[in-house]
Amino acid sequence: MKNVWNKIKSQSFKSMEREEMKCSQTEKMISRYVDNDLDTEEKRLFELHIQDCSGCKQELEEVRSVHELFASTERFTAPYGFTTRVMANLEAKEPSWLWQLFTFRPFVLRTVEVAFALIIMIIGVVSGNLLVADRTSGRQAVQATVQESFSLDLFQATPPDSVGGAYVRLMGAGDER
Amino acid sequence: MAFADDGDLINRFKGGELSAFEDVVRKYQDRVYNLCRYMIQDAHDAQDAAQDVFLKAYRNLKTFKPDASLYTWLYRIAVNTCLDYKKKSRPEQAEDESVIDDLTSTEPSPEQRYQSKEIGQAIQLALQKLPESLRAAIVLKEIEDLSYEEIAEVLHTSIGTVKSRVSRAREELRRLLRKKV
Numbered sequence: 001m002k003n004v005w006n007k008i009k010s011q012s013f014k015s016m017e018r019e020e021m022k023c024s025q026t027e028k029m030i031s032r033y034v035d036n037d038l039d040t041e042e043k044r045l046f047e048l049h050i051q052d053c054s055g056c057k058q059e060l061e062e063v064r065s066v067h068e069l070f071a072s073t074e075r076f077t078a079p080y081g082f083t084t085r086v087m088a089n090l091e092a093k094e095p096s097w098l099w100q101l102f103t104f105r106p107f108v109l110r111t112v113e114v115a116f117a118l119i120i121m122i123i124g125v126v127s128g129n130l131l132v133a134d135r136t137s138g139r140q141a142v143q144a145t146v147q148e149s150f151s152l153d154l155f156q157a158t159p160p161d162s163v164g165g166a167y168v169r170l171m172g173a174g175d176e177r
Numbered sequence: 178m179a180f181a182d183d184g185d186l187i188n189r190f191k192g193g194e195l196s197a198f199e200d201v202v203r204k205y206q207d208r209v210y211n212l213c214r215y216m217i218q219d220a221h222d223a224q225d226a227a228q229d230v231f232l233k234a235y236r237n238l239k240t241f242k243p244d245a246s247l248y249t250w251l252y253r254i255a256v257n258t259c260l261d262y263k264k265k266s267r268p269e270q271a272e273d274e275s276v277i278d279d280l281t282s283t284e285p286s287p288e289q290r291y292q293s294k295e296i297g298q299a300i301q302l303a304l305q306k307l308p309e310s311l312r313a314a315i316v317l318k319e320i321e322d323l324s325y326e327e328i329a330e331v332l333h334t335s336i337g338t339v340k341s342r343v344s345r346a347r348e349e350l351r352r353l354l355r356k357k358v
Contacts, residue, residue, distance in 0.1 A: 073293060159197070
């Protein structure tokens with residue numbers, strides 16, 4: 001009973017496959033058919049469908065033509081002197097072992113460098129402030145020093161003992177007269 | 178010209194022989210350049226890309242595992258380089274004479290040559306309209322004549338995906354080249 005059922009099932013499946021090999025299924029197989037990649041059964045069903053379906057047959061012919069176009073198209077060779085140029089480029093772009101050694105800095109080392117630089121900068125700022133505080137005792141003295149340092153008097157255009165200063169004195173005396 | 182076996186070339190290179198790499202370039206320059214020409218339309222850009230391929234290969238050849246095949250490895254570098262390649266802005270050349278200069282064909286007639294060139298240009302234009310993944314698959318299949326297995330190795334994907342991409346690319350090209358076909 002079971003055998004009979006299996007026989008009926010397989011026969012009906014085969015006939016269904018033959019009859020219901022749809023265009024959408026066939027279209028998906030065209031490329032593989034062109035490459036001769038279908039197995040015997042797939043190929044048989046495919047060819048069976050193609051015999052009766054003009055649309056799929058047309059599509060197969062067009063895909064085959066595209067494949068043939070590629071076959072007839074030109075193949076390029078590397079331009080003259082290509083290898084020489086590649087080898088010259090390698091030598092130009094490849095850094096020497098000495099440079100590689102010099103520039104060898106793993107990430108950890110680079111992080112340490114940055115951290116070290118930051119520490120030095122902080123120490124510089126803090127110690128600078130401390131030195132100013134030590135040199136000048138008292139708040140007023142500090143203010144005076146700061147005012148003095150920013151005062152434009154430091155940059156007198158004509159200091160009294162210079163030639164300019166003497167000229168200004170003379171002119172001033174003349175004006176008074 | 179007969180070239181040495183890939184395994185010998187790699188061993189010589191790993192032993193510090195620079196001339197072994199020169200032999201690798203000589204052996205594969207045409208295949209790599211041809212692939213770049215179809216992946217990138219412009220002849221000059223393709224040449225730059227092909228040079229980059231060998232520069233990358235030189236830097237990584239020491240780590241190359243001998244169980245893989247050298248040409249699929251080179252093709253992988255070439256495909257990735259071409260896909261990453263930012264097309265430089267060049268003044269448009271109406272008729273690129275370099276296309277004629279580097280034809281390999283063994284003295285075809287002027288008519289055949291013209292026809293082949295015309296077809297080649299139509300194909301190249303159509304290829305540029307394909308999505309990158311489809312372009313790589315179809316160029317490797319139709320231009321480089323690789324098997325589905327080899328393409329899968331180059332593109333680091335499954336054979337089923339390759340078959341599907343080749344099929345979709347052909348379908349797209351059929352539509353684009355309908356007038357030429």
